[in-house]
Amino acid sequence: MLTFIFYFFIAIFVVQISYYLGVFGKFAFAKPQEITQKNLPVSVIVCAKNEEENVQKFIPLLAEQNYPDFEIVLIDDASSDETLEIFEQFEKQYSNIRLVKVQNNEAFWGNKKYALTLGIKASKKDYLLFTDADCYPTSTEWITAMTSQFTLNKTIVLGYGGYEKSDRSLLNKIIRFETVLTAIQYFSWAKIGRPYMGVGRNLAYKKEEFFNVNGFIEHIQVRSGDDDLFVNQAANKHNVTISYDPESFTYSKPKESYKEWFSQKRRHVATANYYKVFDKIQLGVFYTSQLFFFLLVILLLAFQFQWIAVIALLATRYTIAWIVVGFSAGKLRENDIKVWFPVVEIVLIFTQINIFITNIFSKPVHWK
Incomplete structure (x- = not known):
């Protein structure tokens, strides 16, 4: 079972790297x-x-x-x-x-x-x-x-x-x-x-x-x-x-306040439900792969299964993501947030989960 989970973790790692280098790199490394x-x-x-x-x-x-x-x-x-x-x-x-x-x-x-x-x-x-x-x-x-x-x-x-x-x-x-x-x-x-x-x-x-x-x-x-x-x-x-x-x-x-921002993001996420099918899929795959990547890291390290490989893949993913986010943030004059990347990414992942669950049971309020 752990072997299957490990290979699934590798697949998730490949998806994440594909997004950061294959997609997000198009903007991160673009010329002025x-x-x-x-x-x-x-x-x-x-x-x-x-x-x-x-x-x-x-x-x-x-x-x-x-x-x-x-x-x-x-x-x-x-x-x-x-x-x-x-x-x-x-x-x-x-x-x-x-x-x-x-x-x-x-x-x-x-x-x-x-x-x-x-x-x-x-x-x-x-x-x-x-x-x-x-x-x-x-x-x-x-x-x-x-x-x-x-x-x-x-x-x-x-x-x-x-x-x-x-x-x-x-x-x-x-x-x-x-x-x-x-x-x-x-x-x-x-x-x-x-x-x-x-x-x-x-x-x-x-x-x-x-x-x-x-x-x-x-x-x-x-x-x-x-x-x-x-x-x-x-x-x-x-x-x-x-x-x-x-x-x-x-x-x-x-x-x-977090409450105000949470309500704002609920509206944005609810609107995304009306995107074209491809766009909903690509957004869903990215955010889902983010969540699974960290959950699988925790699971595999808890059982100390292939822990050296897991840490190596974790470090590789973070290095690549940090570079891409760093170059992009620099273009957008948001350089200070690069330092906070590991912390705020985790917060955003679980905020997205909370928004998804909340939107299932109630509709967000829109224009004033």
């Missing part, structure tokens, strides 16, 4: 990107619901972008705070701001996709650049950096949306590591030619891509997924590229 300003007409789209504090701080950062041809489409999704009033002030202050006021609709109440659809239809530019109301760009060259990756054929650009750093918080490191790992995955699969998701905190596409798939209509009943489900549906190996120059990053404030 060049930014060439293309001056494409861009509509920056921000949808907000009860975000008065964030929009007050961050909308001016968008308005001050160093770019010759852009507008900002501000969508107020029936906010009950002062968000709409702040948006109206910005509309008067900046000539390139367009305001879309969304009223509660019985059929689409609380559905962010409905609000975004109205904003997209109201936009006047051919290229759309999305970020969330609680996000801000790293520089005044954000629009330039993201749109520089558009070509005649590449009409969807996947960007990186990171989180602010807090040195004294382990939860902050866990959240940021999970964000980096997610980015490694969707950047790498996009480079391979199997794009499966993007993040609404930093995503761009040509407007025609939205109408080519009839917008969000195929998954309008799913409250989340205006970003990843859209990309999963519209993206292919021909029309997707990625942007990972630091000038193209956006940041936002992470959750400050």
